[in-house]
Amino acid sequence: MSAQAPALPQPAAGFAPPSVALCTIGLAMASFMQVLDTTIANVSLPTIAGNLGASSQQATWVITSFAVSTAIALPLTGWLSRRFGERRLFVWATLAFVITSLLCGLAQSMGMLVLSRALQGFVAGPMYPITQSLLVSIYPREKRGQALALLAMITVVAPICGPILGGWITDNYSWEWIFLINVPLGIFAALVVGSQLKGRPEHIDTPKMDYVGLVTLVIGVGALQLVLDLGNDEDWFASTKIVVLSCVAVVSLAVFLIWELSDKDPIVDLRLFRHRNFRAGTLAMVVAYAAFFSVALMMPLWLQRDMGYTAIWAGLATAPIGVLPVILAPLVGKYASRYDMRMLASIAFVFLSLTSFMRSGFNLQVDFQHVAGVQLIMGVGVALFFMPVLQILLSDLDGREIAAGSGLATFLRTLGGSFAASLTTWLWAHRTQQHHAHLTEHVSAYTPGMQEQVLAMGHGDLQHGAALLNNIIDHQASQMGFNDIFYLLGWTFLAIIAFLWLAKPPFGAGAGAASAGGH
Known part of the structure; x- marks a missing residue:
């Protein structure tokens, strides 16, 4: 494979499904189902652990096994699509997702559930990038922004719906149904897309297995x-x-x-990074998604741990982040092509930065309306972030490279999210310990009036009063650590703007393929 791959025509050039709307619904449903499953089990872990006789530590493997397998399978998307064709890969992966979801719902032990989730994650890996590639291919070039905006909306809304829907299903029915609901949805999506894209011309290679x-x-x-x-x-x-x-x-x-x-025929085509816009867009996407993931992780944890919210109320407080993306997605998709994608994404990062700085000023007395209001404002940034950055990173890939490029970018984005989750959790704990140590320096039994205050807090019981005081300091230290991280995230979102401006127009999906080799 030469350093500059020849620009190929879009494999499905001139092809249109009998119903673009029905095909879009099928593709969107499969993507929503797959992204939803990354978070739907989170709030149900205590119930699952209890029902299957496992520890809470073992239950976290329900999440981890899915994430590991998805991350491994994502970069294989390009090779699989070249070997079997995009339509066939989508249908097979979606049906396999249905079968593995059924296995998860029927699992009678934690070991069986973790194994089923690992298999589910592996077959889920190619679904998102293939959906992205197919969605782009069935729309004319001038309407591809709308297709990407729809996918961006799903990427944002599905993880938000996951904990709320998972909690509601677990409370009202049983945890098995968080997996079993995928069965009818997946079958519908596979049948609809399979029939709508029948006859779609595809370029199929027979690459050797690397x-x-x-x-x-x-x-x-x-x-x-x-x-x-x-x-x-x-x-x-x-x-x-x-x-x-x-x-x-x-x-x-x-x-x-x-x-x-x-290697002449690599399983993951790292030569895609020769494209300037793919490099810049992927870098911006990975860092921005990592920061966004940190926000999505910290808010429910903070609300439950320090503010005393239940899982459902924490979900409701954070849910407004999805309102504006749903409303604005069609408008962004329709009109975004009239503007510089770098400018739209820059505006998005300003909003994401602003809301992070607002959270850095939160305290333990902040009310529900204020938390939800900041989440709502953040939705403006989310609505303007995913689609323009997606369009930038896909803009100088040719038709054959889109599935591989989408898979590679999504893989790196997934790893970025995992890294952010671990780093954020560690940093929050570390800063909390530092603030706790600093706060306790100013609290001593010998401080004038301190013993009287502690006795009053414990209603005459010094030990009980000291425990209550320590609990107050714990929450205050955790709040200060929370504020520190959001201050850092505010500057991180602003810094990402510099990456965007390394890209060069034009930004129509696949538009720059012909000249991409020189970047």
């Missing part, structure tokens, strides 16, 4: 994901397990990178 790339990818990503997931619990590099896993990840990924860049 076994070295596949093995080093599975080992490297698997070990890295385990490091990120287990790091906080194992006290990071004080643990031999984390050190060994880190060494395995570094060596495997180093071999993977060297092999993929030198």
